[in-house]
Amino acid sequence: MSLFALTQPCSANLQVFPTRVVLTDQKKNGSLSMRHIGPKMERYRISAVFYQMKPDGSMSLLKDGRSEPTSLVQHLRFSPREVVLQPGTEQVLRLMLHPRKRLPDGDYRAHIYFEPADSAEQEGTAPSAANGAMQLRAKIAVAIPVILRGNATAKPAIENLQLVRKPKAAPEFTANLVRIGSGFLFGDLHLFFTPAGGAEESVGTILGLSSYIDSRTIRFPVSADADKLRNGKFRVEFRSPTAEGGGVQAHSEISLL
Template sequence: MPKRVVFEGVKRSEELNLANIGHDTATYIISVMQIRMKDDGSVEKIDRPDSGQNFADRNFRFFPHTVTLAPNEVQAVKVQLIKSSELATGEYRSHLYFRAIRNSDPLGEKELQKDSGISVKLVPVFGMSIPVIIRVGENTSKVSFSDISFHLEKETDPVLKITFNRTGNMSVYGDVQIDHISLQGKVTRVGTIKGVAIYTPNALRHLQFELYKINGIDYHTGTLQITYNSSNDTKLSEAEINLN
């Protein structure tokens, strides 16, 4: 925590709390990786920036690079902005990757029995990345919705599809909330998705998800109100779809 770092204004440093929630001592290796976001929200690792994309790794540093934590232990990782005066107006983004290296002999693990001279042992490797974003200058980004559609899969599962359209010079990030408004005016929260990002240089992101099945909600009537709010509750975009 937190799950993203944004340097803008006078902010020059951030502390991340890294916690080991496992049952064994683990070593975490922290590195920098570059990521491209696709229109469906999935990501892939890249080595060179796309057109309109700027990497941030030359303008921040972090320490330590390796952390060993006992179960339930927490340590702070400090991220500092550097050489910011060299940056032109715009947004710069790279990702910190936290990879857990498990203890070679975890507690409570039984020795494998070998009956043919060959054994296979699968050990999961856990890792996660968080964006480090540097913003310079005025943020001109805006978001709108298009291609909103709703249908009932198998006649019972409510599914909503939305296309996010981003314009401007910086990424957007926020939470999506969907409310059902009945013909009588009753408002019921039927969907929430936290942490929806559209990174530069992407102009689009397609989102599809199931709404809640709630007794008394008739998805054949009324309206769905869709709101996209930033982390500080600023409304980025909103729209309504008529279900009648």
């Protein structure tokens, strides 16, 4: 049994930084730093893979993503492809853009996938009484996106913004993040609420949100109490990452009763 985490810097026994690598025609090299924080030696296999994004924002691993129009898998060279790490040790992975032919203008992507060589350990020798299955302890793999920025452009828009109230649970907001153009979207979401006659306050931040398709659903909980989100305005902003200036790229607002 193997689990994976997309763009998570720390998962189970492995830390990987940075959580996103951006390449260009001028910057064709990059690196990732791995740190093993587990209690014993671990072997990791490293590969380049392609995830297909679905309209709900989830990601599905393709067995062979090299034929996808925006796949960078076949155009990446990286080393090493397998490492053995002792507890507390680090290893640097170096990668390079090496296209087999001139790529058409546009954005391309892949994920560098770090997987424990022994992706599941047997906890015991006896099957469970319920279904006869062996008890397994999952080891979690980490997938880090590698983006090639071409000359493609993309403008974001936020549509169909709604606030969903749930009994005995934090409220959630839903919206569609729409892409106008062919480039990839990457940025941060900032949530605000302004009560009638009051001052605006922040009620949530979602960092590192991406979209590789024309429209995807976004759904996240709001930190404020549901009873406080009444008789006012709720606003969502999509901003460029702080390292790129943090400017507002798109926004949407609704009135709450």
